[in-house]
Amino acid sequence: MGQTVLEMTGIKKSFSGFYALDGIDFSLELGEVHALLGENGAGKSTLIKVLGGIYQPDCGTIRIEGREVKVRNVTEARGNGIGIIHQEIVLVPYLTVAQNLFLGREIIKHGTVDMAETNRRATEMIASLGVNIRADAMVEDLTIAQQQMVEIVKAVSFDGRIIVMDEPTSSLSNEEVEQLFEIIARLKEKKVSIIYISHRMEELFCISDRVTVIRDGAYVGTRKTSETNANELVAMMVGRDLESFYARDFKDLSEAETAMEVKDLTCEGTFEHISFCVRKGEILGFAGLVGAGRSEIMESIFGARPYQSGEVVLNGKKVSFENPMQAIKAGIALVPEDRKKQGLVLGNSVAFNLTLASLRFYMNGIAISEKKKKTVIDSYFEKLRIKAASSEIEAGSLSGGNQQKVVLGKWLATKPDVLILDEPTRGVDVNAKFELYSVINELAKEGIAIIMVSSELPEIINMCDNVCVVREGRLTGFLSKDELSQEEIMKYAAGGVEA
Amino acid sequence: MNQKNSKAVGTANPFVAVFKNNIGILGVLVIICAVVTFSTDKFLTASNIISVLRQISINTYIALGMTLIIILGHIDLSVGAIVAMSGTLTVGFIVNQGMPMGVAIVGGLVLGVLAGFIDGFIVSTFRVPAFIITMAMMNICNGIAYVYTGGQSTRINDDFFAAIGMGYLFNVIPLPVVYMVILILLISFVLGRTKFGTYVYAIGGNREAARLSGVPIKKIEIIVFTLCGLLSAFAGLVLCSRMYSGQPSVGDGYELDAIAACVLGGTSMSGGKGRISGTVIGAMVIGVISNGLNLIGVSSYWQSIVKGLIIACAVLLDSQKDRLALLKKKR
Numbered sequence: 001m002g003q004t005v006l007e008m009t010g011i012k013k014s015f016s017g018f019y020a021l022d023g024i025d026f027s028l029e030l031g032e033v034h035a036l037l038g039e040n041g042a043g044k045s046t047l048i049k050v051l052g053g054i055y056q057p058d059c060g061t062i063r064i065e066g067r068e069v070k071v072r073n074v075t076e077a078r079g080n081g082i083g084i085i086h087q088e089i090v091l092v093p094y095l096t097v098a099q100n101l102f103l104g105r106e107i108i109k110h111g112t113v114d115m116a117e118t119n120r121r122a123t124e125m126i127a128s129l130g131v132n133i134r135a136d137a138m139v140e141d142l143t144i145a146q147q148q149m150v151e152i153v154k155a156v157s158f159d160g161r162i163i164v165m166d167e168p169t170s171s172l173s174n175e176e177v178e179q180l181f182e183i184i185a186r187l188k189e190k191k192v193s194i195i196y197i198s199h200r201m202e203e204l205f206c207i208s209d210r211v212t213v214i215r216d217g218a219y220v221g222t223r224k225t226s227e228t229n230a231n232e233l234v235a236m237m238v239g240r241d242l243e244s245f246y247a248r249d250f251k252d253l254s255e256a257e258t259a260m261e262v263k264d265l266t267c268e269g270t271f272e273h274i275s276f277c278v279r280k281g282e283i284l285g286f287a288g289l290v291g292a293g294r295s296e297i298m299e300s301i302f303g304a305r306p307y308q309s310g311e312v313v314l315n316g317k318k319v320s321f322e323n324p325m326q327a328i329k330a331g332i333a334l335v336p337e338d339r340k341k342q343g344l345v346l347g348n349s350v351a352f353n354l355t356l357a358s359l360r361f362y363m364n365g366i367a368i369s370e371k372k373k374k375t376v377i378d379s380y381f382e383k384l385r386i387k388a389a390s391s392e393i394e395a396g397s398l399s400g401g402n403q404q405k406v407v408l409g410k411w412l413a414t415k416p417d418v419l420i421l422d423e424p425t426r427g428v429d430v431n432a433k434f435e436l437y438s439v440i441n442e443l444a445k446e447g448i449a450i451i452m453v454s455s456e457l458p459e460i461i462n463m464c465d466n467v468c469v470v471r472e473g474r475l476t477g478f479l480s481k482d483e484l485s486q487e488e489i490m491k492y493a494a495g496g497v498e499a
Numbered sequence: 500m501n502q503k504n505s506k507a508v509g510t511a512n513p514f515v516a517v518f519k520n521n522i523g524i525l526g527v528l529v530i531i532c533a534v535v536t537f538s539t540d541k542f543l544t545a546s547n548i549i550s551v552l553r554q555i556s557i558n559t560y561i562a563l564g565m566t567l568i569i570i571l572g573h574i575d576l577s578v579g580a581i582v583a584m585s586g587t588l589t590v591g592f593i594v595n596q597g598m599p600m601g602v603a604i605v606g607g608l609v610l611g612v613l614a615g616f617i618d619g620f621i622v623s624t625f626r627v628p629a630f631i632i633t634m635a636m637m638n639i640c641n642g643i644a645y646v647y648t649g650g651q652s653t654r655i656n657d658d659f660f661a662a663i664g665m666g667y668l669f670n671v672i673p674l675p676v677v678y679m680v681i682l683i684l685l686i687s688f689v690l691g692r693t694k695f696g697t698y699v700y701a702i703g704g705n706r707e708a709a710r711l712s713g714v715p716i717k718k719i720e721i722i723v724f725t726l727c728g729l730l731s732a733f734a735g736l737v738l739c740s741r742m743y744s745g746q747p748s749v750g751d752g753y754e755l756d757a758i759a760a761c762v763l764g765g766t767s768m769s770g771g772k773g774r775i776s777g778t779v780i781g782a783m784v785i786g787v788i789s790n791g792l793n794l795i796g797v798s799s800y801w802q803s804i805v806k807g808l809i810i811a812c813a814v815l816l817d818s819q820k821d822r823l824a825l826l827k828k829k830r
Contacts, residue, residue, distance in 0.1 A: 304711055325713035334711060342711055345704035347771050356701055357712040359694045367692045410712070 003030040004066075005193045006051075006162055011060035013046055020046045021057070022217040028162065031191045033184060035198065035208035035225070039237050040400065041429035043217040044197050048164055051195075052084045053077040064162075083155025084164040089147045093140035098122035100139055101154050125157050126150075130186055145176035152183060156192065163187065164195040169203060173291050174494055181207055201230045201457060202490050215239050215430070230486055234458045238430050246462035247438045248283075249445060250481065253465060256280050258316075259449030260332075260418045262301060265310035270296045271473035274310070278418065278449045283440070285464030286453040288493045293473040294453045295337055298420045302334040303327040315417060328357060333416035335407055337423040337453070339400075343407040346396030350388055351377050353395045353406050358413040380409035385435055401432020408439065419443065422453045437463060457486050469493050517776040524763055524780050527813045531784060535791035542794055549673065555786035556675040557582075559779060560734040561753055562760040563686045564727030566778045569761050570690075571723055572703040572770025573629035577618060578731040578757055580640035582750030585611045586735030587644045590655050590745030600660060608732045614640055615728020616721060623720035637754070644747040653745040664740030675737050682730070687775045699723060703770030759810050760785055784813065 006028040013021040021043050028034050038044050049055045051062065053071040061068055064080050071077045077084070091100045098119045107114045107121070122135035131149045139147060148168060155163050169177050184194060184207055196208055204211055205225060213220040213236040220236045231242065238245045256279040265274040271293040278284040286294045299305040301312055303321025312319050314330055321327040324334070336342035344353050355362065355373050362372040377391050384405040388398055395406055404424065411419065424440065425433045440463065444450055454460050460467055461484045469477035469492035477492030518525065535542045561578050568575045589607030592598045598606070618636050622629045655661075666674040690696035698719050701709040710716055734753070739745045762768065763784055764777025788809055792802045 302711075323713070323715070324711050325715060328713040336708075336711055341705070342707045345701050345708055345771065347704050348700060352697070352700070356697065356709075356714075359697060363694065366694075367688070368694065368697065 004028070005030050005064065007061075007063040008047075008051070009061050009063075011047065011050055011062075012058045013050060013055055014058055020217050021050070023060070024214060024217070024219050026212055026219075028193045028195060029209075030193055031188050032209040033188065033194045033196050033207050035196045035204045035211045036214070037197075037199065037204065037211055037233060037237060038214040039199070039430045039433070040427050041216075042214050042237070044214065045166065046217075047214070048084060048166060048195070048197065051077070051082060051164065078158045078160075081159055081161035082164070083158055083160030083162070085148065085151045085155055085166065085168060087167045087170060089144065089151060091139045091147055091150060094138065096136050096138055097126070097133060097142070097150050098135040100150060101125060101135075101157060125153050129153055129156065129183055131183065143176070145172050145179065148172070148180070149183065152187075156187070160192065162193050162195070164197070166197045167199075168196075169198060169200065171290060174289055177203070199456070201233065202486060204233075205230075213237055230458070238434075240434075242458070242462060245434055245437070246459065247434075248441050248463050250465065251281070253279050253282050256282060259314070260301075261313040263311050263313070265297065265300060265307055265312070267296065267300055267305070267307040269473075271300075271470075274470075274475055276468050276475070276478075278451055280417075280447045280449050281444050282465045283444050283450045283452055283463055285460040285467035286451060286470060287455075287457065287460050287467055287489045288470035290455060292470040292493070294470050295422050296473075297470070298334060298422055298451065298453060301327075302332055302420065304334070328414050328416075329360075331415070331417035332420065333357075333411035333414050333418070334420045335411050335422060335424060337426065339403050339407050339427075343410075344395045344403060347394060349392045350386070350395050350398070350406055351391040354380055354391070354409050354413060357410050358415075361413075361415075376413055380413065383412075384409050384439060399429070399432070401428040401436070404428050404432065404436065405439075408436070412443070416448065418449045418451065420451045420453070423455065424452065425454070425456065425459060457489055460489065461485065471495060520774055521765065521777050521780050523816065524765060524777060524784065524813065527763075527816070528780055528784050528787065531787050531791065531809070535787065535794065538791070539794045542791060547790070547794075549671075549676070551783075551786050551790045552676045552679075553673040554790060555782045556673075556679040557734045557738050558753065558756045558760060558785065559679050559782045560682060560730045560737075561727075561757040562778050562782050563682055563775065564723075564730040565754075565757040566761050566764070566766055566773050566775060567686070567690065567699055567723045568629070568727050569758070569766045569768060570699050570703045570770060570773040571720060572706070573622060573720075573724075574758070574768075575615075575618065575629065575633045575724065575727050576754050577614060577633040577636035577640055578727060578734075579750035579753035579755075580637040580644070581611045581614050581728055581731035582735035582738060582753050583644040583747055584614070584640040584735070584750075585732035586739035586749055587648050587653065587745035587747050589736055590653050590660075590739050591647055593657065593660065594653050594655050594745075600657070604736060607736055608729060611728040611730075611732020611735070612725055613728070615725040615731070618728065619721035619724025622724065623717040641747070641750075644750075648745065648747045650747060652747075655739075655743055655745070660740055661743055662740075664737045664742075675741070678733075678737065683775060683779055690775055695719065695722070700771060703772075705771070756782075756785060763810065763813055785810070 004027055008024065008026040011021050011024045012019060024047055036044050046055065050057045051071065053073045053076050062071060069080055071080060092103065101122045102118050107117045119135045126133055126135060131153060133142065133146050133149060168180060172180065187194060198204060208225045210222055211225055211228065211233060212222040213233060215237060235242055258277050259280045261277040263275050266272045274297055288294050296305060300307040303323050303326055319330055340346060354377050359368060362369050381391065386405045387402050395403060425436055428436065440450065452464060465481055467479045467484060467489065468475055469489055471493055479488060541547060565575060565578065585607040588610060589603050592603035592606055593600055614636055618633050621627055621632050664675060668674060668677050690699065698709065698714045701712065701714055702716055702719060706716065735750065738749055760781035761773065761778050763781030764774065766773030766778060788806050789802065792805060797805065
């Protein structure tokens with residue numbers, strides 16, 4: 001190694017006066033996997049879009065194999081050997097794999113598409129990466145992971161020597177991640193260089209050679225993966241020491257009352273024999289891989305998804321909810337994982353969203369009292385430090401962090417005893433994260449029992465009193481504060497240890 | 500600080516709010532009125548204005564229900580057929596079956612409620628597109644009206660029945676206009692000030708978020724479709740009373756006029772957005788166009804074309820409003 005394939009220096013990019021990238025340096029060596037790490041809003045995607053020709057940088061240079069290039073559009077990026085695999089799959093679902101691979105460069109014979117030749121060449125391309133997918137399969141019939149592999153094959157087939165993977169594992173199961181890693185290894189053998197974007201620390205340590213961290217559009221540093229550790233990288237990402245970032249005042253919970261107990265909850269095929277209890281003032285973490293069934297468990301407790309057996313005991317009373325309305329009245333709140341799809345009515349105002357789940361508190365006979373609503377809206381604006389011009393602007397126009405605060409506020413307004421947070425900081429920038437953590441800490445101090453489902457191990461480790469680990473719909477581990485570490489959690493989450 | 504905030508909520512003056520929210524379509528209404536006024540001096544007379552209001556009242560009843568349905572993110576194509584079914588059967592119940600008038604009227608309204616309820620029940624329970632199921636209901640209700648009457652018009656000579664649609668309040672204001680005002684106030688209150696109304700917006704804006712927020716989606720959807728059926732049946736009753744007869748073709752095209760009124764008034768076809776005030780003004784625009792073209796003496800065949808063009812232009816203008824506002828901001 002040692003030969004530099006790509007060198008980006010002093011890249012700046014501003015949007016209406018605000019610098020999304022403020023002088024980033026990045027270099028990539030031949031055949032290396034270089035991880036690009038940063039919180040949401042740090043500028044990872046912007047940097048990649050500059051490389052892919054979607055954005056033009058304000059200044060800075062891009063050198064590929066030593067020669068300076070200008071990448072003005074996607075075709076030029078391809079011409080320079082750059083292939084980008086976006087988070088969202090961009091294949092046509094109702095065409096075959098082969099048709100997708102040759103989309104826009106069809107093999108023509110006698111004025112029509114030569115399907116036999118297309119399939120033959122596609123099969124070759126797929127086989128060369130050791131992928132097991134039929135060239136004549138319909139893309140819609142493939143799993144997400146397989147579709148992603150098709151994307152990779154496609155990127156390489158354009159003579160891609162620099163492949164960028166943007167959060168490639170975000171929707172993959174454990175096995176699929178393994179497959180992806182095998183392909184990455186094969187690409188390395190072929191001297192393809194890879195920029196790997198992910199915020200999953202454990203993956204980076206698995207496959208990357210070097211890690212570059214960026215924060216708020218600025219370059220923070222580059223480390224050899226073998227010479228760093230997760231704590232150092234997280235501290236680089238958030239720009240403060242971890243103690244003050246995850247502001248949690250732990251206290252002794254041995255005297256605390258049980259708020260909710262779940263016994264043997266089962267929904268066949270999704271999760272089985274789930275039992276745990278959460279006390280007042282406790283933050284109980286739920287760790288595990290995506291698709292392990294954590295969100296489904298929470299939705300079942302909340303009455304948003306049916307389950308077959310088991311029971312939920314809330315404040316000493318056995319309860320069973322047929323719909324979320326009953327759960328809300330009983331004192332459970334669920335901040336769902338996808339705030340845009342499940343959390344907010346984006347086209348309506350912040351005020352509308354903040355009060356939607358708690359309208360029953362503001363009634364004056366059959367009419368809603370604007371005055372009562374206003375009091376609540378104002379108090380949550382202040383308490384959660386929501387940054388918006390007014391409560392009447394559309395929720396969809398707020399930043400991710402402020403949207404998340406609105407969702408949280410909506411649920412706090414229902415005055416819950418048990419607050420379930422599903423991925424509370426997903427897609428939120430560092431500062432908003434910091435504020436959300438301090439709010440969550442306050443809530444725990446007030447005695448609310450909090451369940452926090454999260455895929456971000458640092459926040460699980462630093463915020464939670466106890467952690468349940470879920471794998472394939474079963475509880476595989478229960479760890480208390482002093483047993484918590486990334487390795488320990490992953491051991492239970494990824495298998496290898498039987499509970 | 501607090502006072503300043505409460506003003507921003509817009510509770511200050513409902514008339515100002517109506518004006519501000521509907522500035523686009525109000526502009527269209529003013530322009531059309533101006534054009535008609537210049538073309539004929541028969542337009543701007545008290546008797547003509549009252550007659551325009553009476554003409555739009557039937558469409559407005561239906562459009563009020565349709566607004567709720569469209570905000571929910573659905574559509575109801577069966578309203579015109581419900582108008583015909585309920586209207587002709589009510590008249591038929593009195594004339595052919597000899598039922599007491601009160602019973603016949605209630606019977607007609609119940610038919611509309613039933614049709615709406617079935618629409619709503621199927622849409623919310625089986626998640627079938629409302630477009631399809633209400634289209635089926637349209638055929639069924641139309642069919643019932645034709646089967647019952649054998650395609651013939653049924654005449655009714657009853658002063659009290661005629662008074663429902665032809666009577667006046669204080670000898671000046673036609674009763675249909677009185678009903679219209681009452682219904683507008685009622686539905687505005689329900690949509691703007693109650694939990695039910697808030698939930699209608701929430702379901703149309705983001706169904707999943709509404710569900711997780713404890714909104715009883717199925718119940719709300721059934722109520723809205725049922726309400727729309729009731730309003731359509733009521734429209735049928737008033738319409739037949741005004742015509743002294745029950746004709747099975749009486750409701751033709753009413754669904755499209757109602758949808759046009761909603762869309763002109765800024766109700767989003769994708770759900771979640773819409774205002775009663777907008778719909779009412781939209782219905783006025785349609786009413787003034789028809790009335791104006793009649794006064795000017797445009798043949799009814801041409802009227803259809805002109806009406807279509809004006810509606811298309813108005814909607815196009817309205818859809819570009821956001822873009823225009825954005826352009827201004829950029830500058």
